[in-house]
Amino acid sequence: GENVEQHPSTLSVQEGDSAVIKCTYSDSASNYFPWYKQELGKRPQLIIDIRSNVGEKKDQRIAVTLNKTAKHFSLHITETQPEDSAVYFCAATLYSGGGADGLTFGKGTHLIIQP
Amino acid sequence: DVKVTQSSRYLVKRTGEKVFLECVQDMDHENMFWYRQDPGLGLRLIYFSYDVKMKEKGDIPEGYSVSREKKERFSLILESASTNQTSMYLCAIQGFHEQYFGPGTRLTVT
Numbered sequence: 300g301e302n303v304e305q306h307p308s309t310l311s312v313q314e315g316d317s318a319v320i321k322c323t324y325s326d327s328a329s330n331y332f333p334w335y336k337q338e339l340g341k342r343p344q345l346i347i348d349i350r351s352n353v354g355e356k357k358d359q360r361i362a363v364t365l366n367k368t369a370k371h372f373s374l375h376i377t378e379t380q381p382e383d384s385a386v387y388f389c390a391a392t393l394y395s396g397g398g399a400d401g402l403t404f405g406k407g408t409h410l411i412i413q414p
Numbered sequence: 415d416v417k418v419t420q421s422s423r424y425l426v427k428r429t430g431e432k433v434f435l436e437c438v439q440d441m442d443h444e445n446m447f448w449y450r451q452d453p454g455l456g457l458r459l460i461y462f463s464y465d466v467k468m469k470e471k472g473d474i475p476e477g478y479s480v481s482r483e484k485k486e487r488f489s490l491i492l493e494s495a496s497t498n499q500t501s502m503y504l505c506a507i508q509g510f511h512e513q514y515f516g517p518g519t520r521l522t523v524t
Contacts, residue, residue: 300473308454331511342504342515343457388456394511401447401459401472402513 301326303391305405313413318379320408322389323371331394332365332372333402337386346387347374350394376410384412416441418516420505426522433492435519437505445508446488448472448480450501451518457504463488495523 302325312318324332333348349356349363349372356363360379365372376383386409390402421436437446447462449472459472461480469480477499481489492499500523505516 305456333512342517344515345512348511400470401462402457403459403473404449404456406454406456 301329301391301403303389303403303405305389305408307408308406309409309411311411311413312379314379314381316379318374318376318383318410320374320387320389320410321371322373322391322405323369324391324403325370326391326393327367327370328393329391331392332363333390334363334374335388335390335404337388337407339385343388379410379412381412381414384410386410416507416509416514418505418507418514420503420516420519422519423517424520424522426524427492427495428524429496431492431495431523433495433521433523435490435492435503435505435521437488437490437516439486439488439507441507441509441514442485443507443509444485446482447506447508447513448478448488448490449504449506450474451504452501460490492521495521497523499523 305322330351335343336346337343360377362375386407388407389405392402417440419438427433448460449457451457463469463482479491503519506513
């Protein structure tokens with residue numbers, strides 16, 4: 300089955316600086332890679348995702364890059380703000396027309412934005 | 415707005431009890447999932463279902479079973495609860511690509 304490794308487990312950055320979280324996956328058949336943000340006491344929510352036919356995707360201060368050859372993908376947050384403090388999870392799955400078999404998650408990164 | 419609800423936010427059960435966790439969705443989606451979340455381990459897939467009466471094992475199905483008698487309802491069953499099943503349980507439904515999560519049930523087994 301799929302295995303997803305995520306690093307670092309904790310990341311502390313100064314407000315306004317950039318943050319990068321990296322993930323690797325093992326199953327070359329995986330074609331869908333979402334990133335979830337989970338604030339304390341709340342449910343995970345999708346913040347950005349990328350499919351394997353795309354190398355990069357941006358949404359305002361958030362971007363995700365995918366390197367299929369190396370089987371790794373990264374989340375980039377620029378101009379970090381206090382509200383970016385949360386736990387971030389990467390995930391991977393094979394998504395077909397009928398749906399996905401369930402997400403395989405990384406273990407999470409606790410992002411701390413220092414004022 | 416997508417609505418995924420879970421029957422309880424907090425639950426305390428005793429070792430050996432049979433435990434039912436309920437998940438209900440109002441979006442008529444076929445695919446539903448149960449995950450457990452533990453500190454330092456992320457979210458791990460227990461079971462999922464593509465349709466009524468269908469179920470598939472995830473990565474950690476041991477000690478659990480599921481039931482899907484109606485499309486909108488997906489139940490996770492702990493046949494005989496044990497202390498190592500103390501965890502946060504999250505239900506999710508599959509949208510077009512995105513999975514939407516319920517608020518979670520924090521289960522403590524004593």
